[in-house]
Amino acid sequence: MILVSACLIGLKCRYDGTNAFCNELMDFLKDKNYLPVCPEQLGGLPTPRAPAVIVGGDGFDVQKLKARVINEAQEDVTFNFLQGAKKTLELADLFGVERCYLKERSPSCGVNWVYKKEGLSRGCGVTTALLLKNGYAIIGV
Template sequence: MILVSACLCGQRCRYDGKTKENKALMSRLGQQAILPVCPEELGGLPTPRPACRLVGGDGADVLAGRARLVDETGADRTAAFLKGAHRTLELARSHGVRRCFLKAKSPSCGSKQLALQGVLPEGYRPVLGVTAALLLANGFPVEEIP
């Protein structure tokens, strides 16, 4: 079983209500069994929803209680991101996931390029999203997909 960010599979679950369908990835995966997940929806956030940013660190810091996620209205959404990450981990374990393909630049799924609060787009730096950090910490291979 392959875990894939649901937006990459064509589901309209991104914060802006859009999809980031990646036909090349879907073609590459062919007939393999795919488990589409959206950690933010699994955490109880609606679609569409205000965009969120990490504050005080990356996803590993959120897991350790040293950072949080705040949406563009100023509301703290840390609990929803943690719930979604842990539900994603439960699904990965229960479905025997072997690999994970996660959406780049996401505060949940990003594993390379993610903007931190107060950093402009040209200031992107390597950082982990909450779900990517949790999956990696539990031994699941994660590949970031643009």
């Protein structure tokens, strides 16, 4: 089983109500079992929603409660991001996920790049940090 950011397979769940469909990924997945997830929706955020950034670190720091996730309306949505990460991990464990393909630059799913207060920066998102901490192999798309 492969866990995939839902926006990458065409579901309109990104903050702005769009998707990030990836033809190459869908070609790869065509004969495989996969589980689409949107951690931000799993954490209770609506679509569309105000874009959010990590302030004070990266996803690992948010997991340690040393950084926050703040949206452009200056609302603290850290709890939603943490809940979404936790629910994603629960699903990965339940479905026996072997690896994950997650959306780069997302404050939830970014693997190597994530939006922070300073702009696009090196680091990972909140969900990615929790999955990595729990031994999951993750590839950024």
